[in-house]
Amino acid sequence: MNATRRKFLAGTIAGISSASGTSLWPRATFAAEPPSQPASTAIGDLTDASVLKDAIDAARAKYNVPGVSAAVYAGGRLAMATSGITNVATGVEVTPDTIMHIGSITKTFTATLVMQLVDEGKLALERPVIEYIPDFHDADPAATRIITVGELLNHTSGIDANLLPDAGHDKETIENTVVRIGQAPQLHAPERARSYCNAGMVVAGYLCQRVTGKSWYDLMKERIFQPLGLEHSVVLPEDAVLYRLSVGHYLNPTTKAPIRTPRAYLPLSYAPAGSTAMMNASDLMTWARAHMAGGVGPNGKRILTEASATRMRRRFGNVDGPEAFDCGIAWLRVNGLLHHEGGGPGIVSLLVTHPESQTAIVILTNADYGATLLRDLVRPFVKARLGIDTFQDPPKPLADATVNPAPYVGIYQNSSVVHEVEAKDGKLMWTAYARASYDRGLRTERLPTKTLLPIGNNKFLGDTSVVGFVDPDASGQTRYLQGDFWLYRRK
């Protein structure tokens, strides 16, 4: 595997889908990506706008990312900076007003809409979804009856519809998609496990539509963007056209030059999970500050009760099985940080907050390969400011690489990706491929087979990706393969 290919895959299983064009949303910025530089690399005070500007200019140039927009908030100081261009095909510059994809960070917004309705007594997190959407239907009747509102927001519903194929502009409505999601099987029984679940967030957004009688798009505008004064935030493609905007890029493996994505969005009907939202870094920081302040924006407008804002941050749900990550209500949790990543066609974005110290950083990029740039900027900042190093150095294979393959061998899958794990010449071999792609006609070829080298605790290194095996049954065979934020069920 050549270096370009490795970078393209970015060390994550999510990368599998990137390779076939189906970039999955969250990137394992916090989990398993090998840093490109030591964690100790000095970085100046990013709350100084000129330092931030120099930092993103340098990082952008280093990784050949076309455009970056960043905002940092710490010690009551706010800094913003932008760098580069919005689109290699147009050459238009990124400015502070430029809107960029935030991808799955949108999930924190959708969950906030739900919590507003909880505050208003119109929804209860512990109640079944079917109580509010009587026609809600899951392929598994048992799951249909018991999936709760809360389980849509903490990735424990088990609905296995990571992304559905794009139905086309004229059919791609949230309502139609909820029906299609209803035909999806369960990856696990509700609350039996936690695996990143886009479909749950789509159903949550639809739930808000049903309860209020307004479209999710209008709710986002009326209940969040307007109250918080977010004037460079949009959820509709047709609104995005009104702004200076950025679109995604991939790296051409041959020329090493960024190429513009052929499509600006993931399927539109997945909007509540993050396919359409775009904003500037400043607006996203305002959003982060509203949450860190217990539901009150910097403009003094309350969008959420303090109790709900707090509840969103706390670990949420009683999962009695494997968990691919820790989670509150939409917020992903690690070491006292609340964060969310976003992906899309050729974009990577990141929001990290530390409410305890009222510190936050936002970085939006328009490159599929922007994850290393994010980490280079965020890791030293978080470490210096908060003394927290959430990013792991690349795991090292154990000296004794002897493996008993029996517990692991098998085929694991979810709606998007299949993993084949087999034993060969005393080694554990791993092959993955995307089984479905959101775009008609995209490649779903198998990735090269890799040797899994043990790193301990039922985890393995396959090239740069970390693959875990969890939830052994009575015979010792693991029920799930874990890669990044996803669980894949043994077939």
Next chain:
Amino acid sequence: MDAGELQAAVDTARTKHGVPGVSVALYADGVLDLAASGIANVTSGVAMTTDTLMHVGSITKVMNCTLLMQLVDEGRVALERPVVEYLPGFRLGDAEATRAITIEMLVNHTSGIDGDLLPDDGHDGETIARTIERFSDLTQIHAPGRGRSYCNPATVVAGYLCQRIFDRSWYDLMKERLFGPLGMEHAAVLPEDALLFRASVGHFLNKATGKLKRTSHAFLPLGYAPAGSTAMMSAADLMSFARSHLADGVGQNGVRIISAESAARMQRRSGPASGPEAFECGLGWRLAGEFVSHGGGGPGIVSFLIAHPRSRTAAAVLTNAEHGFAVIADVIRPFFVARLQLDPFPPLPAATNEVVDAARYVGRYETINTVHEVEVHDGRLSWASYSTQKYYDSSPMQKPAPTPLIAAGNDRFLADSRASTMPATDTALIGFVEPDEYGRMQYLVENLWLFPRRSTPERGIST
């Protein structure tokens, strides 16, 4: 005119009329000239380039009609057959009209369907198929084939028909059957595709302050896409499309998109069998003298494509301002006058100052979204027009102060266009046609529309 002169002329016209951005493509004697001027968006300040996508608006209808003619060429639809034969579920408010409307009437503006534009159903509900369902309430301006009034909904039905028969979305058809074959690489019909390009959006002029304001909405309702709510492209790509129609259906790259017979048929007068006509029309194309043309509008945009098939000469001018027509005229008029000694925008008739019988005209004329009130005001025959549908930033809902109608002969009148809901030029030409047995006009004609009389004052009025 060389490239520098064209650029200077476009810059001058744009500056003179206070339009933010303009893109021009002129084609004559086998030579293509391009120019772009100004900015794509006053809030972003992004400069216009010849690659920039701009709204083409209703010019889309000519493309939509071309898709339909592809079906005709393939023998899959016949222009004279009723729409319900191909779309059994198609319903309008008028059952008889539903049965009588033919495919041809969808693209020559003689269907009579009164549904200019419906309120935006919102992104998540605004699909072409759902828009067709909403047409089931629409009434008629005139019986099918018994008049000609510019008809957006009929062209939406034509697009939907293509969607159904080709079994591909209209958006895909536009890409796969027109943009792709003609090599139009700076053209988009989906808002989410427009994002991938340098794209322009509309602007309105605040007449009081002289300031330009970017539109709050980039598009008219998306469900009306086949009528022209979403299509954006460079002037150069629009010219590529036009050139295929000037070359018997074959693009400049040698790819045929429709038969020569269909291309010719689109440029020949089509319908109506009888009744009043607000304008002359082929299939898709508007006809005027030796010219075929189509204009386009949208939130804060005006665009125009005009061709002179006999000499294979054409001009495309796209602007991003509601008041952009002045720039269009400034660029296009001298081009054709110099080349062909033909003025594609003939002047309005002169005032005749004749004495007219007001009783023939006074009344209320109305369609689904527009009211024209003709009354005697301060002793003069006067006119006021207002919209009954709210559309985004524009469209006055209140009845404006009536403006005098100045007689210009043949039941036509000149008026200050500020009283119009669709001011194309400073002066509006208001016509009246189809007198009843009492001599009362049954239709008011403004621009490309017929407005049927809906009420008559009880007492006769004379001046």
